[in-house]
Amino acid sequence: MADTTQRPRRASTSSVPPVIAPRISTTRVSFENDASPLAPPSVPFAASPSSSSGLRPPSLQSLAFQQSASSSHPSLASPSNMHLQAPSLSLNYIPAKFSRPHSPGSRLHNRKSAIQQLKTSQPRGGGRAAFALAESRMPEEGDEDYDGWITGKDEGKTKPRLRWNRFKWALFVTNVLMTAYTLTALVFLLLTWFNTLPDADVIRTANHSELVISTVAAALGLLTSLIGWSGILLNNRAFLGIYCLLLWISFAFLCAPGYITYKRRAFNLEGKINSQWSREIGVGGRLKIQNQLKCCGYYSPFVEATISQTCYARSTLPGCKAKFLKFERTALENWYTIAFALVPLHLIAIVVSLLCSNHVTYRFGKGMMPRAYRLNMSSMAVLMDNYASQLAEQYNFPASNSDVGLRRPRTGSQGMDSLYFDKYADGPAPSIGEQSKSDSYEMEETKKVTTM
Structure with a gap:
């Protein structure tokens, strides 16, 4: 019983469903020249013990979830939200982690207590220290004014005092x-x-x-x-x-x-x-x-x-x-x-x-990454597309054209052979909305192939 409960868990974190792979490689044609080379990947589709200490790309399941969410919510693809879909300038930049707003009421300039607090706490990013390994560099959602400079603190009643360093x-x-x-x-x-x-x-x-x-x-x-x-x-x-x-x-x-x-x-x-x-x-x-x-x-x-x-x-x-x-x-x-x-x-x-x-x-302005360099769903799709293509090239998956598409066999973490199809390899890459419309068809084709 223990083996049956562990196998799906490993498959959910390390294996890739066949329906995800076509969507990963769809944007490779349009963004192949823009992506910078990544670090050498570890063993494909298997967790590495040393991956926790370095930079690790997000899982492919999370990418599929984001794309399915965009298809289920058409408002995300509206012209008013095109800045969320367009790839940002952060394609060649993979942050280690995201920064968080400062603690409410904390003073970070020219105070001995604040300096002592900064020495003993986690750095908030900014300055030359922001470019060190695994340092905070980017903000979270909704922290445009976490310093209270525009709206003020205490519900807009007070403004922060100007302090020169x-x-x-x-x-x-x-x-x-x-x-x-x-x-x-x-x-x-x-x-x-x-x-x-x-x-x-x-x-x-x-x-x-x-x-x-x-x-x-x-x-x-x-x-x-x-x-x-x-x-x-x-x-x-x-x-x-x-x-x-x-x-x-x-x-x-x-x-x-x-x-x-x-x-x-x-x-x-x-x-x-x-x-x-x-x-x-x-x-x-x-x-x-x-x-x-x-x-x-x-x-x-x-x-x-x-x-x-x-x-x-x-x-x-x-x-x-x-x-x-x-x-x-x-x-x-x-x-x-x-x-x-x-x-x-x-x-x-x-x-x-x-x-x-x-x-x-000294604190990179407000300690925030500029909006043009922030990651969005399209940027993550491009990053994961390049990562998956590099995995395929590194481990020499054979490629052959057919009526169904490119058929590349691979061996999963459980030792079972599976297939995925890249029918857009020779043509232009469709948008995320067009990909989401073909989910049902791809699922049926995958079931037919796996049952053969």
């Missing part, structure tokens, strides 16, 4: 510093361009290239910080990626004026000033420097001087070389000192952006 605080602090020094530098540079600061004419005339590069660096740094604010406050990972990229570009523009000014001051500054006065700045530039530094001519009023109301042949003003050289040494030293002093802060901002930009996906 340490990654967002690090981004916030570094972006505040970057916004502060780029905005300050841009203000001083604009005041220099508008000739508001003292000695601004000398800088605009003698250090025009350095002034242009510094202005571009400050403007680009301010734009980068604004993009960073967009990514931080909106939790937008695209903005954070652009922010990280622009940090490197602004870092290059930050180092450029510091390098140029240091090189100009350290290597033959006097010879560069001599060449600049006689060849580059022109008459208008000499006049601006003479009026600003209160000097006349380069060595004296008789050497490369520009005539003005204060500079003429009998003027008592000294030459401009000594004052101009002293001014350039001081200005260039302050210039590259400020530029190189901002480099460590900028490097810290780059490192923080690289390490903390993933704070948006």
